[in-house]
Structures are given as C-alpha cells and as structure tokens.
Amino acid sequence: MAAADVTNGTQGPPQARQSLLPDYTQLILEAIDALDEKAGSNKTTIAKHIESTHSDLPAAHTTLLSHHLNKMKQSGQIVMLKNNYMRPDPNAPPKRGRGRPPKPKAPLPPGTVVSPPRPRGRPPKDPLAPPKPKPTPGTGRPRGRPPKTAKATPPVDPPTPGVKRGRGRPPKV
Numbered sequence: 727m728a729a730a731d732v733t734n735g736t737q738g739p740p741q742a743r744q745s746l747l748p749d750y751t752q753l754i755l756e757a758i759d760a761l762d763e764k765a766g767s768n769k770t771t772i773a774k775h776i777e778s779t780h781s782d783l784p785a786a787h788t789t790l791l792s793h794h795l796n797k798m799k800q801s802g803q804i805v806m807l808k809n810n811y812m813r814p815d816p817n818a819p820p821k822r823g824r825g826r827p828p829k830p831k832a833p834l835p836p837g838t839v840v841s842p843p844r845p846r847g848r849p850p851k852d853p854l855a856p857p858k859p860k861p862t863p864g865t866g867r868p869r870g871r872p873p874k875t876a877k878a879t880p881p882v883d884p885p886t887p888g889v890k891r892g893r894g895r896p897p898k899v
Contacts, residue, residue, distance in 0.1 A: 747780060750794040751803065758804065758813060766810030769795060 747753075757775040761767045767775075773791055777783060784790065795811060798804045805814045834840070 747782060747784075750790055751798060753780070754791070754794060754798065754804070754811075755813070758811060763810070763812075766805075766807055766812030768810050772811065 748756075753776050754772060757772045757779075758767050761771060761775060763771075769791065772795075773788060776791070777787070795804070799806050799811070802814065804811045
C-alpha cells in the first residue's frame with residue numbers, strides 16, 4: 727500500500743516525496759534563468775515561479791527558499807543587487823573584502839626555515855629558575871611619604887564675654 731501512496735504523492739515518508747523534487751539550488755537557478763529579468767528577480771517572483779512549476783513542495787518552502795538564497799549569495803553562486811537576485815557576471819572582477827588589503831609579502835629564499843610566531847601575552851615563569859634576590863634600598867630612608875610633623879599653633883584668645891558673635895560668616899572688612 728505504501729508503494730502506491732508514494733507514486734500518487736499524497737502520503738508517505740518525507741524522503742520519498744523530496745526525492746522527486748530537484749535540489750533547491752537548481753530550482754532557484756532555473757527560476758532566475760526562466761524569468762530572465764534584466765535587473766534580476768526578487769524572492770517573491772522566484773517563489774511563485776517555483777510553485778507554478780512544482781506542485782509537490784514542502785510546507786516550509788518559503789523558509790527553505792530564504793535559507794538557500796542566503797547560502798547561494800554567500801558562496802557567490804548568485805548576486806544580490808537592490809533586493810533582486812541574479813547570476814554573477816563572468817567578466818566582473820571579484821568582489822573585494824572589507825578593510826585594507828594586506829601588503830604583498832616578499833618571497834623567502836629557498837632553504838630558509840620559518841619559525842612559528844610568538845604566542846600572545848606574557849610568557850610563563852620558569853619554575854626551575856632560582857628566585858631573584860630582593861633589592862635592598864641604597865639609602866637609609868624608608869619607602870613612601872614621610873609623616874607630618876606637628877606645628878606649634880599660636881594660642882587663641884577666648885572671645886570676650888560682652889560681645890556676642892552673629893551667625894554665619896563674618897563680613898569682609
């Protein structure tokens with residue numbers, strides 16, 4: 727009974743239904759070629775063309791289409807220009823990456839051995855090295871800021887009992 731269901735395309739395991747469908751990259755490239763628009767084809771026109779030619783698409787067709795379009799764009803199989811997808815021009819120069827291009831390296835003479843690059847960060851301490859002697863200060867003075875010496879303050883006269891001081895800061899004279 728399962729063999730009859732697979733031939734109908736109504737039910738059956740998903741692998742059997744997907745095996746009848748070509749790969750999404752082929753479907754996308756066929757749709758772009760068939761539409762043959764000068765400015766390229768957008769995602770909706772590609773999806774409509776695939777839906778019109780193939781009736782047995784999976785339920786997640788739009789998600790799969792978006793995923794494969796992004797994957798093909800990253801790999802360079804198709805080019806996106808103003809939200810339209812098209813095949814890359816074979817005569818166009820390759821697209822440069824971001825940032826400044828690296829300087830060309832001078833070729834090394836044959837027979838030279840290239841040492842591996844130094845690792846980043848502080849080098850580890852040698853556990854077998856003898857401990858360093860602590861440096862003794864050359865002068866007899868201790869480290870740091872010297873303590874303050876107490877100054878002799880002049881005695882302050884107590885205020886006269888007849889004159890009362892007002893609140894706040896006294897006015898400038």
